[in-house]
Amino acid sequence: MKSAVSSVRCVSFNAKIRSIVAGKGECFRLATFSNHVKNEEVYVGKVLIFRGVRDVAVEAAAMPALAADEVLVETAVSAISAGTEMLLYRDQMPPDMVVDETIAALGDTFSYPLPYGYACVGHVVETGTAVDQNWLGRLVFAFQPHQTHFAAHPEHLLLVPQGMSPETAVFLPNMETAVSFVMDGRPVIGEQVVVFGQGVVGLLTTMLLAEMPLAALITLDGYTLRRDWSRRLGATAVFDPTDENAVEAVRASLPVTGYDGADLVYELSGNPQALAAAIEVTGFNGRILIGSWYGQKEVRLPLGGRFHRAHMQLISSQVSHLHPRWRGRWSKLRRLELAWQMLARHNPARLISRRIPFTQAPQAYELLDTQPDTAVQVILTYE
Secondary structure (H helix, E strand, O other): OOOOOOOOOEEEEOOOEEEEEOOOOOOOOOOOOOOOOEOOEOOEEEEEEEEEOOEEEEEEEEOOOOOOOOEEEEEEEEEOOOOHHHHHHOOOOOOOOEOOOOOHHHOOEOOOOEEOOOOEEEEEEEEOOOOOHHHOOOEEEEOOOOEOEEEEOHHHOEEOOOOOOHHHHOOHHHHHHHHHHHHHHOOOOOOEEEEEOOOHHHHHHHHHHOOOOOOEEEEEOOOHHHHHHHHHOOOOEEEOOOOOOHHHHHHHHOOOOOOOOEEEEEEOOOOHHHHHHHHHHEEEEEEEEEOOOOOOOOOOOOOOOHHHHOOOEEEEOOOOOOOHHHOOOOOHHHHHHHHHHHHHHHOHHHHEEEEEEHHHHHHHHHHHHHOHHHOOEEEEEOO
């Protein structure tokens, strides 16, 4: 095996994904086939590697034999996160933080080089000898980095509901996040709700909130394309946060008399400055749910004014864990099942604005970095 793969770059991928091992003839498992070497030809997959600041590349990855208790998945589509992945792309992640301690494939830290991504949908094309053959051909979702193939234990895969397309299923992590935000924000009938940030997660959150009998659902985003989608998805008023009088405009558009400000504000923009604006539009004893991950970006807040006397609540919400208040009745499985239902109900695939071949993935990241106003959801396709 060593001599057979000496001409390709090998990618470390076991329980904890790791870096490229180049030119050493040493390979770890990215994904596997049971019969890779035929007539001395080596079959290789490909994986996306974050190599450094604004430097991603599609690399070849050797694939040794499939373990008895694993299946091999061939990826059909994967979704790029314009939030979390762009933090890594721009080197704004805390370098010593574990990628996600709750997901087996994402157990390493945010340091270059690193395979990353967490939304892959594909078909099971091979099973290990100890795996039920009924897995063959099944469409599955996995929290895996962007790659053409990957090996996984069946218990780490989620079966895509019958009739759901891969392009809809790939929104599962973002929809689960939106469901989690709505649960943790606990909007009440008749409340005035404001959402800062209408990226994919913000738009999905707006979708869910728009079904509720709120007094107002007001959203803000700096990009015209996203504001247009927000209106279509049910926002009652939409503003550009970069406008000089945006905060005053939001407060003026709140319809409830006798209460000064929003009852519930979501900060989902990823912009630390938006959190200060969120405080300005929140009313007495209002709730501000912070779903943004700022990475290493500094956050400065005006806590000496209205915030000090208004008894506001700052709520941290992140999808990897259920809030303690829900654990008596909810599990992550129950929340995932609800997320599948919301995907089927709302058809988020309509938010896909760019489909880019996996081999051209670096162009996708450059697009999101330099022209974020031109895209909502970008997906990678594998053919």
